[in-house]
Amino acid sequence: MSKSTNLPITSVAKRWALGGFLGTIAMMGAIQAGAQGIAAHNSRAPVDFDAGRIELQDRENRVALSGSVIVRQAGLTVQSERMLVNYSDSGSLDIQRITATGGVTVSRGNERASGDVAIYDFGRRIITMSGNVRLARGGDTLNGGRLVIDLRSGLSSVDGRASGAPGGATEGSSGRVTGSFTVPQN
Secondary structure, three states: HHHHHHHHHHHHHHHHHHHHHHHHHHHHHHHHHOOHHHHHHHOOOOOEEEEEEEEEEEOEEEEEEEEEEEEEOEEEEEEEEEEEEEEEEEOOOEEEEEEEEEEEEEEOOOOOEEEEEEEEEEEOOOOEEEEEEEEEEEEEEEEEEEEEOOOOOOEEEEEEEEOHHHHOOOOOOOOOOEEEEEOOOO
16 A cells, blocks of 8 residues: 555545635636626616617606617626616716516626516616526526626625515416536536
């Protein structure tokens, strides 16, 4: 037997655990550095839109967009059938909130979120999606009732319940978060 095989099991376990921990940290750092996900978005950039129809509702300080609406902002794309854009008019039009309904998709880079409704709050820099939410990045997926993306902190959270849904769960949902993560094969 070689000397390295005579190490106490606790010493081998500690070395293995430390190596695995450091490897995991290095891998997470590489993922974070290369991530072009939704939470890494610049929410202060200009907003462009494309729609089949636009209705300016001056008295309510809002714009109604319909017909395969696409909104783009610094690499972030929001698509849905309808959107209401609320704004303040203090000399210039400043977007306060976008409410998207009807097959909503939010995407940036290799990350894509979909759901029934999305609210993009520009002041708080938060995107909230609810109803049959699915978040996908590469081969990883999360499914739930509600997704909250904090653009300031870069934190995204998924829970199984959509607020306002009867009983708290979305239709066809167990009220739980489900998903799958890919595992490195090397």
